[in-house]
Amino acid sequence: MKVEAVRGMTDILPEETSLWQYVEAEIREAVALYGYREIRTPIVERAELFARGVGETTDIVHKEMYVFPDKKGQLLALRPEATASVVRAYIEHGLYARGGVAKLYYLGPMFRYEKPQKGRKRQFHQYGVEALGSLDPALDAEVIDLAWYLMERLGLRREGLFLRLNSIGCPRDRPRYREALREYFLPHREGLCTDCQRRLDENPLRILDCNGHTCQEIARDAPRSLDYLCEGCRAHFDELLGYLDALGLAYEKDPKLVRGLDYYTRTVFELASRDLGAQDALLGGGRYDGLAEALGGPPTPGVGFAGGMERLILVLGEREPGERCYRLISGPRAYLLPVAEEEKAEALKILAALRRAGISADMDYAGRSLRKRLQVAVQRGARYALFLGEEELSRGEGKVRDLETGVEEYVPVGELVPYLQGRS
Numbered sequence: 001m002k003v004e005a006v007r008g009m010t011d012i013l014p015e016e017t018s019l020w021q022y023v024e025a026e027i028r029e030a031v032a033l034y035g036y037r038e039i040r041t042p043i044v045e046r047a048e049l050f051a052r053g054v055g056e057t058t059d060i061v062h063k064e065m066y067v068f069p070d071k072k073g074q075l076l077a078l079r080p081e082a083t084a085s086v087v088r089a090y091i092e093h094g095l096y097a098r099g100g101v102a103k104l105y106y107l108g109p110m111f112r113y114e115k116p117q118k119g120r121k122r123q124f125h126q127y128g129v130e131a132l133g134s135l136d137p138a139l140d141a142e143v144i145d146l147a148w149y150l151m152e153r154l155g156l157r158r159e160g161l162f163l164r165l166n167s168i169g170c171p172r173d174r175p176r177y178r179e180a181l182r183e184y185f186l187p188h189r190e191g192l193c194t195d196c197q198r199r200l201d202e203n204p205l206r207i208l209d210c211n212g213h214t215c216q217e218i219a220r221d222a223p224r225s226l227d228y229l230c231e232g233c234r235a236h237f238d239e240l241l242g243y244l245d246a247l248g249l250a251y252e253k254d255p256k257l258v259r260g261l262d263y264y265t266r267t268v269f270e271l272a273s274r275d276l277g278a279q280d281a282l283l284g285g286g287r288y289d290g291l292a293e294a295l296g297g298p299p300t301p302g303v304g305f306a307g308g309m310e311r312l313i314l315v316l317g318e319r320e321p322g323e324r325c326y327r328l329i330s331g332p333r334a335y336l337l338p339v340a341e342e343e344k345a346e347a348l349k350i351l352a353a354l355r356r357a358g359i360s361a362d363m364d365y366a367g368r369s370l371r372k373r374l375q376v377a378v379q380r381g382a383r384y385a386l387f388l389g390e391e392e393l394s395r396g397e398g399k400v401r402d403l404e405t406g407v408e409e410y411v412p413v414g415e416l417v418p419y420l421q422g423r424s
């Protein structure tokens with residue numbers, strides 16, 4: 001029997017990885033401009049981290065987390081997201097002692113046992129940023145500006161995107177809001193899906209992000225968190241809106257947006273694509289001012305977002321790759337065509353010299369006819385074919401064919417590097 005990949009966990013093949021690398025490189029450069037430095041945390045964490053951080057009653061922890069005991073019976077989890085891990089590392093390594101705002105970013109695989117569909121996988125990849133150590137709404141605005149900048153940098157049109165924004169207040173506002181939601185949903189209990197009936201008892205906020213049609217209908221006139229904000233949260237939200245206006249960043253207030261993770265306080269947002277259908281959130285984030293404390297650290301406010309690489313690639317996939325992407329996905333610059341076994345050693349030496357000079361070069365190891373090899377060179381997108389026949393080599397030369405123009409020249413072997421370097 002053939003062994004296949006696990007459902008929802010996909011291979012990313014060479015023709016796709018070039019685009020991934022391009023997008024990753026753009027992300028790294030963009031976040032560096034905003035002062036973020038990379039943090040790499042383990043893929044496996046104690047399950048408790050997410051139960052306490054993300055919340056026991058969230059779908060992510062309750063239904064979707066991969067949990068397993070290790071050989072000593074310690075309950076571990078494949079990380080379903082990275083914010084809790086980053087905050088854990090921030091506490092564990094005392095990064096707060098360095099003063100100022102800690103700006104950390106990450107890229108990597110996350111795992112959720114969800115129903116796989118377009119733009120939704122069980123192993124997926126997130127890029128994300130976390131800024132820890134400030135309550136200033138200007139930082140929320142900067143984080144949202146970074147989200148927009150990333151999209152712009154990747155060439156996505158602003159008109160194809162929109163930002164959903166809400167404030168869900170602080171833990172002091174929450175009980176009143178929760179109560180209001182409970183009161184509102186209680187008469188509709190029977191109409192709710194079984195999950196939402198449970199949510200009604202455990203955490204009625206979660207009903208607002210249920211995808212079920214009937215639940216959404218029922219939730220249409222539900223109380224809005226914005227009407228339950230304390231003075232401080234109200235002022236924070238208003239200030240944020242002021243900064244977004246000043247930056248010229250569009251947003252749509254979305255009173256239903258509560259996000260599926262329990263750590264959020266105040267600001268929550270999602271940047272969505274109009275071209276993605278049901279799974280339209282390219283990225284999502286918000287503030288989590290109580291998370292560090294919940295994980296046993298010093299009280300530290302935080303704000304950040306994470307986006308799904310798969311979705312980004314999906315929306316980018318339909319576009320012309322940028323110049324830089326083109327450089328990454330173009331094939332070898334030179335393709336060597338040794339005619340016989342005897343020329344192979346010389347060919348290997350030339351390959352090594354070209355590569356050391358920064359010229360990408362390759363040759364065919366599959367031992368096909370010269371015509372086939374030339375076809376492969378063209379297929380790989382090589383610009384120059386280097387013919388190394390017995391005759392040419394006996395004169396200390398190779399024949400270079402420009403595959404774009406068809407022009408051929410004989411070049412002394414020792415001058416191949418400067419010859420190719422001199423050509424754009």
Ligand code: HAM
Nearest residue numbers: 081083120121124281282283284285304305306307308
């Ligand atoms: P999240 O909304 O759960 O937030 O995930 C963020 C993004 O990851 C989503 O908007 C989506 O693009 C992508 N994503 C989530 N699940 C999947 C999946 N199964 N397949 C493909 N893509 C997916 C968080 O994870 C928070 N940690 C974000 C954050 C950072 N908040 C503050 N800081």
